[in-house]
Amino acid sequence: MSISEKEAERALTEQVVASFAATPDERLRMLMQSLVRHLHAFVREVEPTEAEWMAAIRFLTETGKMCDDVVRQEFILLSDTLGVSMLVDAINHRYATGATDTTVFGPFYMRGMPERAYGENIALSPGAPALVHGRVLSTDGMPIEGAVLDVWQTAENGMYSGQDTAQPHGNLRGRFRTDAEGRYAITTIVPVSYPIPTDGPVGRMLDATGRHPWRPAHLHFMIDAPQHRKLVTHLFDEADPYLTSDAVFGVKPSLMVAYRERTADHELARRFGFDGPFCEARYDFVLDRN
Incomplete structure (x- = not known):
């Protein structure tokens, strides 16, 4: 990857971070900007294929479908098992x-x-x-x-x-x-x-x-x-x-x-x-x- 390509990827991250700059709630602004930085850093580190990223999206979609308002909360289970x-x-x-x-x-x-x-x-x-x-x-x-x-x-x-x-x-x-x-x-x-x-x-x-x-x-x-x-x-x-x-x-x-x-x-x-x-x-x- 060329230096210009890396710079373009990092510029994208900062563009997304900047899009939250006007968030009225200070805590929400900090949370969203930090989430973007860490999520983008993860993607740059592991370099997922498009198929792998779609598999991750399907995994999260299926996790949500396993949740209800009574006794089953698959997202809590996911949070628990990831520590x-x-x-x-x-x-x-x-x-x-x-x-x-x-x-x-x-x-x-x-x-x-x-x-x-x-x-x-x-x-x-x-x-x-x-x-x-x-x-x-x-x-x-x-x-x-x-x-x-x-x-x-x-x-x-x-x-x-x-x-x-x-x-x-x-x-x-x-x-x-x-x-x-x-x-x-x-x-x-x-x-x-x-x-x-x-x-x-x-x-x-x-x-x-x-x-x-x-x-x-x-x-x-x-x-x-x-x-x-x-x-x-x-x-x-x-x-x-x-x-x-x-x-x-x-x-x-x-x-x-x-x-x-x-x-x-x-x-x-x-x-x-x-x-x-x-x-x-x-x-x-x-x-x-x-």
């Missing part, structure tokens, strides 16, 4: 405050799930019985009363209710509230590791690049409390084999918990109504003040 979701999370939580670590939101959250009582069972499908409990605290160590814990996890088949239409509505989902001492308790099943959906463009990308689709076993939490920052996080089973190779890069050591085996004569069994062996996991969440 972008965790990078955005890291950038937005750079400063150590003593609060519980955040992680990815994921593509399978559903609004409007049932309100649950303290210790209520959210499992409407089979699985190994479990109790997950602890407290929600502020960074000063004070308990937070009335914090709302929105909880969701997969069934034993590795699928979420809503995603799997055979599951009862609201299975393994619910909204819990802490008591005056900041305590919460959830009766559920031990989570299982599972593959992210591979029936769409993201699955084909993973297959083509030799990556596995598995996520380690986890329970999702979104916790809201007045005068505190919303917390979006997971609790991971510390014994899971996929902790070091999570397909969406979401694992943090501070979010691992142990599921301890308990017998039917354990004090917690009597309190929460277990009539046989179960597993117990305990975790205290800490929220930042606004």
Whole structure:
């Protein structure tokens, strides 16, 4: 390529950048101009053929077609598997405050799930019985009363209710509230590791690049409390084999918990109504003040 051709290519980039110069919103102007510079730099680096660029456009088109307003969000899945979701999370939580670590939101959250009582069972499908409990605290160590814990996890088949239409509505989902001492308790099943959906463009990308689709076993939490920052996080089973190779890069050591085996004569069994062996996991969440 001649110097004049390279100069013409760079002049094109600057022409496109300049086209956004009059954007009234300063932040939007910066975002669009930076996007153009980085996207053009990528194209110059890899020099895609026209066929490859059309394949990329088809990939993004198909990704959009796999999205809906209920449970399937292929673009979130793409962001997750490229590590972008965790990078955005890291950038937005750079400063150590003593609060519980955040992680990815994921593509399978559903609004409007049932309100649950303290210790209520959210499992409407089979699985190994479990109790997950602890407290929600502020960074000063004070308990937070009335914090709302929105909880969701997969069934034993590795699928979420809503995603799997055979599951009862609201299975393994619910909204819990802490008591005056900041305590919460959830009766559920031990989570299982599972593959992210591979029936769409993201699955084909993973297959083509030799990556596995598995996520380690986890329970999702979104916790809201007045005068505190919303917390979006997971609790991971510390014994899971996929902790070091999570397909969406979401694992943090501070979010691992142990599921301890308990017998039917354990004090917690009597309190929460277990009539046989179960597993117990305990975790205290800490929220930042606004």
